[in-house]
Amino acid sequence: MPKLTKTLLDKAELRDRQYTIWCSELKGFGAFVMPSGVRTYFVDYRNTNDVRRRMKLGRHGTITAEQARTLAIKALASVAHGNDPLMERREARKAMSVKELCECYITELENDRVLGKRGRPKKASTRYTDIGRIRQHIIPLIGARPVNQLTKADVTAMMKDIMSGRTRRNVKTGKLRGRSIVKGGPGTANRTVGLLGGILTYAKDELGIITANPAHGIRKPKDAVRTRRLSEEEYRKLGSMLRTTGEDETYKSTVEMIRLLALTGCRRGEIIGLKWSEVDDAGSCLRLEDSKEGQSVRPVGLAVLEAIDERRILEGYSPYIFPGREIDTPCGSFPNHWNKIFRESDLSNVTPHVLRHSFASMANDLGFTEITIAALLGHASGSITSRYIHTLDAALVVAADTVAGYIHALMDGSKLVLHSYPLDRKSRKAALTRFLETAAEAGTVVDDLVDRPMQFGT
Known part of the structure; x- marks a missing residue:
């Protein structure tokens, strides 16, 4: 058996059947010669169980004889250390891709088997957002990568691609005239990396296909801090705008929702989906059944209860204070109405979250502590807030009355002067x-x- 070289293989005769040429210098290294003329390098060995394996290294012409020899030497060295290169290759080829992992995760998500904050299944809105980020960012950028080969560099590259807008596009959805505008940017990149970290934790802890999470420890872009709040003069403008817009019957319900958002600091969805059963008039609070933080108690001011009383005529007609076209569904026109009301106004950059932030800022201006404001807004802060709500209920109602009353007065056009409580x-x-x-x-x-x-x- 001569040494296996390029020249030797080039000159190898073609026969009616496949045959083998072995290398005289490296035991186990050889090449197949096919009747078609295809010549393929391989390495032959026995694993630790004394099972004979024959692993292809590459076709002659695609790799050289010396490159194949180097691969054979590495494979034989791996065998000497108790490994089985051919089985490792097969396992790698069968390895789950990021796309396949994401599809498994989505199935778990849709069946309420993925837990979010405080051990509860993720809410429908969160599931919708997560699936969108998976399909619009994660799968297009790294879906083909094997999960067990994913590195921090891969995750960082994905994050930077999202930040730069590589996944930006405008796609048609299944809804009538519906479109999804995918923008990307630092905020989206930050949240997508966080979501990927959760998916890889699922792969590690529940599927057991990786031993470490490559998304952990990634330096993510900092979210832009939202500092926009309404000034007292802007509250007066908002009140005037709502009074004018409310004269149009089309926008009456939306105007009332906006007013409640300003007077409570609630999230948009909490007011849109507010039910009569969640209003505790005697306790001067809203007992929300399913907020972002689960069940939540929100002390509210007298101005809020009076605003709700104006809609009592609808109580019993629908479970919702602001019903939609179908009596058993909440109002669905709020986003479009909001845009039409604010688009051409002096408050065009105001969002529902700005009203929430402004409520908290006004409470701070009026001298209330962080824990009081957290309770008014329904922020999750563990058992401390829970105990505070139950044992200092009167203090919270006083706080809610004060903040809502102050904002209500501003929106009615009043000019107020703050008097600080004396500290000496x-x-x-x-x-x-x-x-x-x-x-x-x-x-x-x-x-x-x-x-x-x-x-x-x-």
Whole structure:
């Protein structure tokens, strides 16, 4: 057997049947010669179980004899360390791709088997957003990669592609005249990497196909901090605009929803889907059945209850305070109406979240603490907020009354002056004495004193 070289293979005769040429210098290294003229390098070995394997290395012409020899040497060295190169290759070829993993994850997601915050299945809106990011960003960019070969560099490259807008496009959806505008950008990149990290955690902990999560530790772009809030003058403009728009019966319900958003700091979906059963008039709160944080109690001011009372004529007609075209569905025209109301106005850059942020900022201006504001907004902060809601309910109602009352007055066009609660001991003692004297004159028994809100006057 001569040494296996390019010249030797080029001169190899063709026969009616396949035959083998072995290399005299490297045991196990050889080449097939087919009747068609195709010549293929291979390596022959026995694994640790004494099973004979023959692994192809590449076709003559595609790789050289020396390249094939190098591959054979590496394979034989791997065998010497107890490995089985051919089986490893087969397993790699069968390895699940990122696309296949994503499809498995989507199936779990749609069957409520993927848990979100605090151990609850992800909400329908979150599932919709996650599936969109998977199909519009993750699969197009890294879907073909085997999951077990995915690296931090791959995840970082995906993130940068999303940031640069490589996945930006305008696609038609299944809905009538529906379109999906995919923009990309830093915020989308940040959230998509976070989603990919969750998918890879699923691959690691539940499927067991990887041992480490390559999305962990990726340096992600910082989200833009949203600081937009309404000034007092802008609240007056908003009130005037709503009064004018509300004269049109088409926009009346939307105007009332916008007013509630401003007076409560609730999320858009919480007001759109608000049910009569969730309004606790006696407790001066909304007991939301399914907010972003699950069940949530939101103390609300008197101005909110009065606004809801104006719609009592519809109670019993629909479970929703703002019903849609079908009585058993919530209003679906809010987004389009919002755009038409605000588009040409001085407040064109205001969003529902701006109203929420402005409510929180106004509460801060009025002197309420972070934990009080968190309870008013329904922010999740563990058992602390939960205990606070139940044990200091009166304080929260006072806070809700104060913030909603102040904003309501501004939207009605009033000009108000804030008076800070005095912090020096002499002034505080005088204020407390007046409070107790007033309570005694009214025949009130004071068991507990709660922090009084900041006072404001016209």
